[in-house]
Amino acid sequence: MLEVIKIENSSIGLRIDKWIKSKITKIPQGLIEKDLRNGRIKVNKKKVKSSYKLKKLDEIFLYNIKYKSLIKPKKKIRPTNIVIKETEKDIIENNSDFIVINKKSGLPVQGGTKVKENLINILSNSQFFENSKPFIVHRIDKDTSGVLIIAKNRNTAQQITSLFRLRKMHKTYLALSFGQIDKKKNIIDNNLIRYENNKKILERAITQYQVVDTNKNYTLFKLKPITGRKHQIRKHLVDIRCPVIGDKKYFINERYF
8 A cells, every 4th residue: 555645844854754753653763764775665756764854845655554554543632722822921922933932830841641731732722823833942841930932833943953052042040959059150060860761871961050149058040051961950950969949859858869
């Protein structure tokens, strides 16, 4: 069975393997590589590598892709009009390419296994994205509030992502923490640990910090992450014995982890 899919403009510039995971199903990378190699997935009737970036007017040819029939359609939950309108009030900049929104604490940026309501789903149903869809260019943790840029098209998303990567755009955080520290301005540069299944992975992480105010019990920090590791700021503040107030993951019962 052959199925031909014309790509949408929003998919221009997307890698073919990323397109498959996004539009068909999240299957193992090895299976995508195998189907591309065997010609079961082609672009414009030609074999391509997984790194191929889709172009305007490209057509995807799917030959007997059986796993597509195994996909169970996800039940989309539409946020209430009240939630949508309340979220729209937090938009502080809007133009044809992106919005800037002041994300509230407690609201995840995107969905997950145990996440139903999230910012991207809300914005997808907003009047600000009627003729487009939201593209994430950077993230903020669920329990962190702050300014977030959401692109309206892939081209803008790629440009803003590049600006962050080239450090032409910077992120600055404020954190109220327990404890004190002697150095009022410094750089934390060490390896953070994360796990993929049972595999331990060390990743170098760098954060610049400056003490804004302090007393014998608390410190207000201004922080600039140079690298972008998961929970980097929270982990780094634990490393200097100044855990973020209210952070239950990395600070439990007055013990440091």
